[in-house]
Amino acid sequence: MKKYGLNELREMFLSFFESKGHLRLPSFSLIPQNDASLLLINSGMAPMKPWFTGEQEPPRRRVCTCQKCIRTGDIENIGKTARHGTYFEMLGNFSFGDYFKREAISWSWEFLTKTVGIDPELLYPSIYEKDEEAFEIWNKDIGIPAERVFRFGKKDNFWEHGAGPCGPCSEIYFDRGPEKGCGKPDCTVGCDCDRYIEVWNNVFTQFSNDGNGTYTELTQKNIDTGMGLERLAVVCQGVDSIFDVDTLMNITNKVSAITGATYGQSHKTDVSLRVITDHIRSATMMICDGVLPSNEGRGYVLRRLLRRAARHGKLLGVSGTFLWEVCATVIEENKNAYPDLVEKQDYITRIIKVEEENFNRTIDGGMSILTSLMEAHKAKGVAAFPGEDAFKLYDTYGFPVDLTLEIIEEQGFTLDRAGFDRLMQEQRTRARTARAALGDLAWAGVDLGLDNTPTVFTGYDHFIEEGRILALVSDGELCSSVRTGDEAIIVLDRTPFYAEMGGQAADHGTISSYGNMFKVTSVQKNKGGKYLHSGVMVAGEFHVENTVTAEIDETRRRAVMRAHSATHLLQKALRLVLGDHIQQAGSLVEPDKLRFDFTHFAATTPEELQKVENLVNNAILDGMPIKIEEMPINEAKKMRATALFGEKYGDIVRVVSMGSFSTELCGGTHLDNTAKAGAFNITSEFSVASGVRRIEATVGQATLESLRQSRSMVFELAGILKANNPGELVQKLEQHLGELRELRRAIDAYSAKEANGEASRFLAGARTVGDLKILTAAIADADADKLRQMGDFLRDKDDSVVAVLSTVNDGKITFVAVCGPAAVAKGVKAGELIKTVTKLCGGSGGGKPDSAMGGGKELSKVDDALAAVDDFVIEKLGL
Template identity: 40%
Template sequence: MQTAEIRRRFLEHFAQRGHTVVPSASLVSPDPSLLFTVAGMVPFIPYLTGREPAPFPRATSVQKCVRTLDIEEVGKTTRHGTFFQMNGNFSFGDYFKEGAIQHAWELITGRLEDGGLGFDPDRIWVTVYLDDDEAADAWHRIAGLPVERIQRLGKKDNYWHTGAAGPGGPCSEIYFDRGPQFGPDGGPLVDTAGDRFLEIWNLVFMQYELTDVRGKEEFTVVGELPRKNIDTGMGLERVAYLLQGVDNMYEIDEVAPVLHRAADLAGVTYGKDVDADVRLRVVADHVRSGLMLIGDGITPGNEGRGYILRRLLRRAVRSMKLLGVDEATLPELLPVSKEAMKASYPELETDFARISAVAYAEEEAFRRTLTSGTTLFETAVAQARKAGSPTLSGEQAFSLHDTYGFPIDVTLEMAAEQGVTVDEAGFRALMTEQRDRARADARAKRTGSVDVLAYRRLLAEHGPTDWRAYDTLRTDSRVLGVVREGQDEGGDEGERPAGPGEITRVVLDRTPFYAESGGQVADAGILTWDGGRAEVIDVQRPVKGLVAHQVRVLEGELTEGAELTAEVDREWRLSACQAHSGTHVVHAALRQVLGPQALQSGSYNRPGYLRLDFAWQGALTAQQRTDIEDVANAAVRADHRVSASWMTLPEAQAFGALALFGETYGEQVRVVEIGGPWSRELCGGTHVRGSAQIGTLALTGESSVGSGARRVEAVVGLEGFRYLARERDLVRQLAELLKSPQDGLVDRVSGMVARLRDLDRELADLRAQQNLAAAGELAASAADVAGVAVVTGSPAGLGGGDLRTLALDVRGRLAADRPSVVLLASESGGKVALVAALNAAAVTLGLSANDVLKAASAPVGGRGGGKSDVAQGGGTDPAGIPAALQAGIQAVVTATGR
């Protein structure tokens, strides 16, 4: 049975039993503590924990998941994978244990012709929690399982909680007996390795309120929950390989095609060699994971989700290289994975141009990195061995990663291949320091140095902020809290007034201020009260539902409980709206000119300015930039109506609204339209009422921001006009300076540039002729030093490149069968260039250009190096050139021992 068919049957089974079919959430987790969605229940956590009311009593989903904690084990075992799919059904205060058990049993043992999965009931075993008699009895009554196939295990295996105070409860796991060829009989209790009795489904019964959670098995049960929930998870890949009669997840229909194509490219046969099999499984897993991650809008980078994606793609590429394939392989493998997955995820087909562009660019970048990084790695290894310590330091490994994009696992693999160890702990410590700095910066931006618990206390006491940014620029408000830097949950700092000149954070019961989010900066404005004023300089959302204003008190004292007026700067808001609406217009123009694959991946806008990052390969041509600007300004001139409406996420997707990749959305989303379908995006920002309000829009720049990503920048409104006015004045000044009409300025400058190039060529030719003449004279001046022909000289005004060319020319004019040394020094612009060049006979004699150069460098305060036959360096003291040449001659004498 194909994986897509198992998926369809699961959803259909529960839909027929009153469950709302919920589409898979993005792989980008809505939980800020997680990089990815790691389990099927993650999108439902607010409902399961009671933080939000569930919009339906029962639901079902097939959730895309990624876990990378065991990434090094992928391929080495047959059960570790990074991307997987979790089938789940959920009850929010509706049915409980008996219902969950009955639904599960009917599906797994139901006849194929009736929509079931057709598992043999006699090969099903289950586990329940030690004292969960209710679940054990239900399995016996409903499924008819004999008592010996209902095994009881402890908290480690059969109890679930979030890891914090809140809901929890026992669980029941369903196992399939694969047969005696996989191990001894006795059920899951005996088969601790899980080879024979394979877990396929876990039913979690959330029925207790837990507190004092100290670990997996250490917590206190307060009592039963008033509303009990069901959360289940069935591993789709596990069920697929059981129903498809293969041995592991790498051999199912959604993964195996990539594995076999990789084997064909490498000229190997899967199942014949252990090492090759591991690498093929790594490729198959990582290519699929990369496909799905890019499909959900993640792009390769050096941090967070982007780093995980980069690591997966690069591990796949290097595995193919280790299999002997030196050519680019993702163009061969990614389409195969797309074909295998599109039955379950048809959007992969429609979005494949963008997905493949990102993946192929990353492979090309890594192939370049492998070339340069491998050289650096080998140099570091050679240095470590020379120092007598075959260990790469944490600093060296971190430099390879941070500066050259070399993933640590590649460094570790290459080190192991060469018998060298890596100070991984040192590397991890440096990575942690870097991430901690980044997190601290982000946290400081959002909450300052305030403990987030202080904000949570205000939220618990007063509820969410009444946010009016869409409706008005002015509200009458009350101060709920004055929160100072360094204040924690129990602090009493909020009771002390904030005086003139003090910068603090203020929480109001209602506010018209837009809080920074979605790439749009916060509003500016003023707070006024009887006897006082404060300037609003930043607005953030430190916790969900709460808005905090960073203010500078100008007059009077600001206290908790004060009644005041909060007013947004009207011009600031208008300019910010122009920039944000301008971002949507530029995005639509990009897609119209370049195609639908030019999707936005990030943005930033402040009053008068916008930048937009989008997926694209290569720089835009001048004509493309002109076309994008023309399309955008045509939309401005058309004065399209700008409107916003609220709907569910599925409704918005069906409506054709574009979602910003990497963002997470709730059930209700805001759709902003400019000209109806011309621009239709999910957006929480503020906007103009009609596109004509954007005013002048001028593109000011276009650049690369990483592999497969470009950035355009633009100014709008008054800033756009000022930018064009400055360009006009610049053109006028240049025309006057060059005494040329403005429309002939380009031709005039082009002619001047051409003449300069001709003069540069003439100058280079003259310099070459001078060098040739000098080479002959220098070669003729060779002196015998301890049996070696030595040429020294100090031609003036030559840089390092020209001096090297001259030295090699001189060396070539000397007799090849006699040891020869050429040492030249030149002063140019107060700096010294040094070059030492030896012929093969001199090197055979035991002389080294490095030694000669090192001796000559000291008198000029310099340094340098190279190979045994040519070395190059420089210095800062031209007065030392005569001594430098003499020191080089002495080095020859010393080396010959004469």
Template identity: 45%
Template sequence: MYSGNELRDMFLKYFEAKGHTILPSASLIPKDDPTLLLTVAGMVPFKPYFQRQVEPPIPRATTAQKCVRTPDLEEVGKTARHHTYFEMLGNFSFGDYFKKEAIPWAWEYITTVLKLPVEKLWITIYPEDIEAREIWEKAGVKSDRIVGDPENFWAAGPTGPCGPCSEIYVDLGVARGCGKPGCAIGCDCDRFLEIWNLVFMQYNRDEAGVLTPLPKQNIDTGMGLERIASVMQGVETNFDTDLFRPIIDHVAALAGVKYKENAKNDLALKVVSDHVRAVSFMLSDGIRPNNEGRGYVLRRILRRAVRFAKLLGIDKPFLESAFRIIQRDYAHAYPELKENENFILSHLNLEEKNFQATLEQGTQLLQEKVRGLVEKGENVLSGTDAFYLYETYGFPVELTEEMLVEQGLSVDMVTFETAAEEHRLRAKEQSQQMRAVVESTEVVEKAKSLGATPFVGYDKVALSTRIEGLFVSGKEVQDAGEGEEVLVFLTETPFYAESGGQVSDVGLIRTPRAEARVLDVKKGVTGTLYHRVEVKTGVFHVGEPVEVEIDNTDRLATTRHHSATHLLQSALRSVLGEHVQQAGSLVSPERLRFDFTHFSPLTPDSLRAVEGLINEAVLKNMPVKATEMSLKEAKESGATALFGEKYGESVRVVGMGSFSKELCGGTHVSNTGEIGLVKILSEGGIGAGLRRIEAVAGLEALAYLRSLDEQVSEVSQSLKAQPLEIGKRVNTLMTQMKELEREISQLQAKLAKNEVDGLLNKATEIDGITVIAAQVHAPDMEGLRQMADLLRDKMKSGVIVLGAASEGKVNFVTTVSPTGLSGLHAGQIIKEVAKITGGGGGGKPDMAQAGGKDPSKLGEAIDKVPSLLRGFLNK
């Protein structure tokens, strides 16, 4: 049986032997592709090559690509194959080879390398693709095993590259089927599993739908690693493979449940394992949780993981420990899981902590709703209230149902679904309205009529110009007054529009009677500059002359950072090698961020060397000159261009002495000396083969160093040590702390043993059953479980109920030994005990754990144990 890791490596090595270059997985953040939030397929990184927007640097490649898809988020865990994060194995040809090579290689790999039985394999083709049928048959596939499917035609969109495809299916056997007489390829049941899709890009489709053969045909294939692993490992679902089971087993252990014993728990375990994988990989590529775009997708997946963990009874932070399992099993293939560990863990822990607090608020609100129902003598929570909890506090309706069932209540699911659908429709309508403003026909037509806006900001920071157009909410207006947010078109402008990583200028637009603040500036496809402004006072009119002025303090800070970015790239190429390529940047008044290609973290010595070269270039006070020339001349001059960037025939080349020469349209200093000091703040990985450096320059660097100096002074005073002796003093304190921790651990073990001995002496009997019910000292649930285990080992037979208060909460553990003693069930016992302290929980017949919210009721709960046990025994 092959492991998932072995299957990944086997695939890549097979195609490497066929002349393919093994490329690392691209980031989950699509590069220069505004049509996608996330990388959703193995071919996404190669779209520019397939569409010939960029000439491919290699003729053929093979990858294991990280992918995230979320349209079917609610289906995860309910089916055998749905995932958010998955890996797509693929081999690609960029106009090099085609069907007669791709098909035999696929068949050879499936039947010879993986040794899947031929009699279990099926092939689907596009019915009109006779060529593919003939090649499959020649490769060794029997004609009756090839099925035509009119859906087997792939297209990049309404227009563009397209072509037929072939799919490889595995027959998993009658036992996995639906039992219907007509069960065959295409049936909705789980019997026939698609494992590989081979796309033959051989046409270009124009707007009229006419197909024209491509001058260079391409191959794009995709085989899901999780799917082929389930086949090779002989398991029913992807979740039963070694790609998921370690995560599932870890989470199950934390929850005190077992996988495949309870359908509801299994669903939650699958969702959590899937979502933690997705979150870990998204964070490893530098995606940050927030409320928009891919950051929102990440936050939503992370919160779903926490919510479903809560359904399993996991109330404490668990994401870090689950991430460790993923890091252990995947980091050899995806080193960014180790390289970006601090980034990943900091966001995991912060998001989990914040969401736990949100869940607490939601729980309190739910209890208020429950009290209202009880007072009215009702037992059904309205769907509207349930949806409010979901939308506002992130409560899944399943969690609400779980909490209500414990109290003999339920949710009106019909009105819940109605509320959810109404919300979805409203959100869709609002989204369409927002797009309508940005893509307003009136705005587009005005931009077309005006053409490119002359930009004079390289030489001027202020000038007199004229208003050519005003738009409010996508509609053209003649006047705009105080408090309105407006799109403004000017005759010419000094405002730099956001481009090439440099943020736009901000500033003011004035007349003698009105003033507006320019918030940002963007460039449309026509070259027209859109000034988004907020009118502060007065009224602006179309056609009137205005005075415009950029915020020069911000502009100067931005230009320092932009010029420093050019020096940084040259220094990196000098220290690390010519393979370094820019992969993205951000230049703002506050800082610079530079992403680049490199295969490993920079050593401290390398970072110091890079920083040193930059500041040496600054001290040389080299002139910074911008020159317009043809693209061909720029390339011949050795100017560095951004890989994959589209350039026109005429380009702007920015040179800094003999140190740097780049194609760039941004604003820069006149001499490198104006940059001042440059200080690198951080360096880390953001994906396979991608690194990121953040730095500050000029006054921002000075502010950073002053802040650092203040912190050093504060620490040195606290430690009563000179600044240069801080490191030695901290090392001494760390050694002392570790020794103290060891002593504390030893003392806690002794205390626990002494407490256990004391509890054994206080054991009582109820109807012939030995019972220990006590309030004890334990720092957390783990310590409480250990104490219960010690007692059970010594007591042999009986019931144990232990409770401990810690950090304003209550923990309970109950054991019944042997299992089924006098019909007692640990989960039922603990549920009643915890209820007294405002909590709940459950577990197996022999061991259960629970939490409570009111430590003041702990003593009362323990005192009630004997009467509760008698009640259970008398049933």
């Protein structure tokens, strides 16, 4: 058997099944599309669920893919075993009601034994114990002796997840030799040791489970097969683990070159090298598909992977950032299969570097706190690290709980996970309550009882459309009619209303017929493509099957179109000014207002924002025609059309071109000329997440209204400042500010003179203690600055002075203490004196030997505090 490289094996598999009439599809994004049940794609069939269930028509009845997958259920075992990895590639061939068991089994055997060249004597099939059809195929068609076909029960060889489609499996195992085994006399296929490893799994979806254990035969039988690419490479290359496969080992070699750690040196070092290799591979692929680090969902998975990898780098002696360097090797090893990696290399590298830098700051601060906590608990003999402490580290300092767990276990602690989970649940409950206050789309899950024919959207070209009511929903239930005052949802067969998606706000308007009218305030589209018009029945009543006229608010739609077209111009301008790494991370397009989130790693300067705004306005003033075309995705790529990051597009896409300035894939509504957008004005720019900035802007009437308000304010200011016209505003303002400064200087000079005069009178009445002059005074209607000024005057006026002054404002006492040079020389220091005085009033203070300040709370104790000054001086002088 030839030792094929991983990249060779991928191409061999896809080419083989292309020769069997399969359509080769590129890997779907790791971000699930229209599937809330998954955080990340974790199997080859996951993106194809609608094709298996019949919700959607597949592009062909036979399909093959190499699907990128992420699984994090065993993340703690990564690096410790030969089998576990968070990122892997799943080779798969699929049949949607076309071929079945005979073809699936024979082709799997042909590929492994003929194409790859694996010795048939080293391969062992398994079947579901009751699947006689599969046994017959293996035994009679393929020629495998009965004793070499292993029968297993439901747990191992029957695929099902609750109710729905399910079926038996047939797996193929490879014998790695007795040296990899456990040594037990009965060691055979199915043993938990590393001798026999599964390389192929054929799933025969032929039944439907009603959820109560009753199985009925499906009319459309499907084939879902899968084979881990890395596992196949382990077999072909004769290596011990997935980490020894050529592409992964090249990544490990890069990590070794940076860290100085040698693979095979020790188990601990190997674990760290494997963790880094696996996690940076996963992170690179996730970022390429549009995942950004965050504290929830798939973003948290990414952040956790990067932080675990960074920490293992620290365990290997790395002090700075390094993962971004390894990223280049990951891309080099995978660029032929996934060319998007090269296109987005700069972006991916920046995300990783910024996240690593942020984590270094987090871990430096968090580690010192965690170390202190562990020392305190050790001193008390506490073996279980409190959940409250772990939660505070996570919630306040951003220190990941899994990292806390790893570190405390190294120090012999266990974690009170129940306590941590309880606090996390309380936090989630608070978040759910907050979300509930914003409203709920409970109707989204209503079964409309309709076929899978999507609503026909005509709103690109029409503002009015005649349609038929297919379904009505009120109070979360299907109904046959709605009447005046009812809040409801109307489903039409045809509509001009744009549903909220792609960041564009939904259309508003009316649905009417012969005096009956429904006011539409929101439109959503469900998974089946049905448009759900939400609103209220304002007059009359509607029934299912009524023919109605749907009419959008044209003025509002045109305002939304202005904002949407301006958003495209903005994205292009940002890329021109800030760089090609700029990617859209979200948007909201409303009437004449837009919000645009983009990936960038520093605040934009005022100069950069001005350049962006100028570019957009120049594109508007140029009056460029806006052209909208539908074309194959490959043609759009040739035009270098910008795609929404992480979005999965079909074979035919909609391309929006604005002259030669901007070309994007977009399903939204647009103007026909950039000039119609009107003036573009950026109103704010700020950070919304690590590496993500947000720009808010206006166009059209919103910009004009802002200008009107600004102009009105300018004229109002001109009137207040008695300027003849707005052009004189600056001159008038400078004149008034100059006068104010002169008045302030005069007031300050008078106040200083008054304070110094008052201080002189106090000094004249000072008491003599030893060689020092002691004075105390309560000053009315003073502030801290006046007290400090009087104190400085007294100290500078007489070397032997010891003075404490007080004042009361808003129920709080302020004290100032000063000591002249002669007093300080005799051991009488203002810093010590102020502590004594303020303590008597329930307060505190401090300062230098010659000057100090403090405060107190107990107003009734002010006189006692001032009286204590003499005793303090006498004690210090030893009198």
